[in-house]
Amino acid sequence: TPIWSPDSQKIAYTDKxxxxxxxxxxxxxxxxxxxxxxxxxxxxxxxxWSPDSQWIAYTRRLETHIRAVFLYDVATGESHQATxxxxxxxxxxxxxxxxxxxFAASSNYGLxxxxxxxxxxxxxxxxxxxxxxxxxxxxxxxAPESDEEAAEEKEGDGENSDESPAAKKDEAKEKPAVVVxxxxxxxxxxxxxxxxAAQDYRRxxxxxxxxxxxxxxxxxxxxxxxxxxxxxxxxxxxxK
Numbered sequence: 001t002p003i004w005s006p007d008s009q010k011i012a013y014t015d016k017x018x019x020x021x022x023x024x025x026x027x028x029x030x031x032x033x034x035x036x037x038x039x040x041x042x043x044x045x046x047x048x049w050s051p052d053s054q055w056i057a058y059t060r061r062l063e064t065h066i067r068a069v070f071l072y073d074v075a076t077g078e079s080h081q082a083t084x085x086x087x088x089x090x091x092x093x094x095x096x097x098x099x100x101x102x103f104a105a106s107s108n109y110g111l112x113x114x115x116x117x118x119x120x121x122x123x124x125x126x127x128x129x130x131x132x133x134x135x136x137x138x139x140x141x142x143a144p145e146s147d148e149e150a151a152e153e154k155e156g157d158g159e160n161s162d163e164s165p166a167a168k169k170d171e172a173k174e175k176p177a178v179v180v181x182x183x184x185x186x187x188x189x190x191x192x193x194x195x196x197a198a199q200d201y202r203r204x205x206x207x208x209x210x211x212x213x214x215x216x217x218x219x220x221x222x223x224x225x226x227x228x229x230x231x232x233x234x235x236x237x238x239x240k
Contacts, residue, residue: 005053012047020045033072034079037061050094051178057092065113069103080184091204098180101132102211104201124218126198133190136183141236142192194234209236
């Protein structure tokens with residue numbers, strides 16, 4: 001399925017030969033981003049665009065058959081491995097403000113790499129959810145908070161308190177466009193786990209300050225048909 005970039009100028013898509021391409025609608029020339037290492041019933045390159053259409057996050061199998069998150073820089077045409085490959089990472093997605101990259105990672109996926117034999121039977125996959133802080137200048141969304149209570153704001157206090165609702169609406173429209181800044185050096189040190197129990201998590205998607213994800217039943221294989229999953233949401237503001 002083609003995936004349009006947020007600026008509607010580029011398309012990312014995969015083919016049956018395990019290749020990931022992008023096409024600029026003006027140049028109309030496919031550009032090879034990467035090729036997955038091994039064939040598998042569960043195709044999992046799963047490309048996703050950054051909000052500024054300058055990066056693609058995707059997951060590719062390494063020589064160990066374990067998947068890692070990669071970040072493709074559209075401007076330079078270079079791919080960078082973002083996770084260490086010691087856990088199986090899937091379903092990467094950017095936050096809408098471009099500050100974070102979310103993904104699921106499993107540390108007990110190993111026996112499931114040989115999907116055609118019986119080594120994976122009775123070995124349910126469990127994942128944890130993680131968030132990577134893309135810029136070294138950005139604070140972690142789970143950094144310790146002060147327990148001091150904020151003072152109550154009286155009516156008329158604060159900046160632009162005398163502005164009309166229409167003026168505030170116009171100001172909201174003038175918000176600058178999102179620019180995603182990714183500091184690749186030290187990125188692995190800015191990955192933190194979300195405080196949720198390990199389960200079989202899939203199909204991560206973001207909204208304003210929230211992460212939506214599916215919780216699949218035990219022993220479910222993605223290529224066997226649609227599951228009866230449970231839809232969950234993690235609120236970054238509430239931290240739960």
